[in-house]
Amino acid sequence: MSFENAIGYMETAIFVIMAIASVLAVAVVVERAIIFVKNTKDSSFVLPEIIQTARKGDLSGAPKFSENYPENVYARFADFSSEHSKGGKESLGELMEGKMIGERVGFETRLSILNTLGNNAPFIGLLGTVFGVISAFYKLGTLGNAAGEVVMRTISQALLATAVGLAVAIPVVMANNYFTRKLKIIQSNLEILSKEFLASLSRKG
Template sequence: MTIDILAVLRESFTMMILLVCSMLLLAFVIERWWFFHKISVDINKFMDSIQKFINAGKFMEAVSFCDNTMGAVPAVVKTGLINRYLHKPDLEELMIGTRLEQMIKMERFLNILGTLGNISPLIGLFGTVVGIIRAFHDLAASGSGGPAVVAAGISEALVATAAGLMVAIPAVVCYNYFTKQMKTTVMSMDICSRKLLVMLTGGLESEG
């Protein structure tokens, strides 16, 4: 007994939904991977360069360096450098605000990945239940065929469950991976903010 996957796709509404979900998953995973790859920064090398600019009193050069280095960490550091003459509590609040803005950018589409991971198995299960109901209905309508007819219908129905899992598993894995990337970047922003405040204390004294 063989299963015609294309025929199942054509005849099953739930399989069409899962196909759309798989395409959305692929698109959002590629977009998020490119985004996190683009904003990744070696914070040790980056902060070493910022330290050198501050020690030399070259604050505008440090700001330009942040502009040329894409990422959440450079954005937070740039905010601190531009507003370095503010009182420390005000400066901290501004950098926290920038950090929150960057978190919003990092969280983009992650809720969609999480939703796809949660609903795909349920959609597949729904398709399986509908397929089983249809198989027994066909058996009752034909009045013949016995277990072989039911088995064929159930095997096709179970394809929906398998398809749902094929969408859900990578969605959950990617969601967890990108969430980890976001948490790591948030920690990096916090670390660099604290380091910058210490650097600015000495840098402003030398500048003055």
């Protein structure tokens, strides 16, 4: 295999990798979007109702939310907190903290893929550009002055690899930032619920 052919195969491999990365990114974004939507559906009125129930001191009424909204993260958390509230405030606090960590891990699943793709896609594209520039200079050295048009065309194709890398990375980073912000909101709301349940137990005590 000649040097020029080897470089050409490497360039092709870079574009294949970018194509696979883009398909993987779309799949992860769609899957995570479905998970976030399912777990936060109806939260605009479920969350205030749970808080109101906790402030009334009626922790026994919390399980009704998970029955009506079994996929809602706040309803699940309320059910869990109600179920373990008999163990006392200190025990419940530790259990709720563990539950919040478990929910966070569930939401963060596969987000590391987006983070990795967003951080590395531009470098993969840049690697393709480097291969293209190497090929351009090789042709320049081989063909001499007659290689001007070929070299310019090769360089333009090489720069396309960087453009593709950025085209993959930018939307992936935006999607990852969106999911990260949503997760922070969910985590903050769970912490609010945790404090409400603990305060309810304190009033009872």
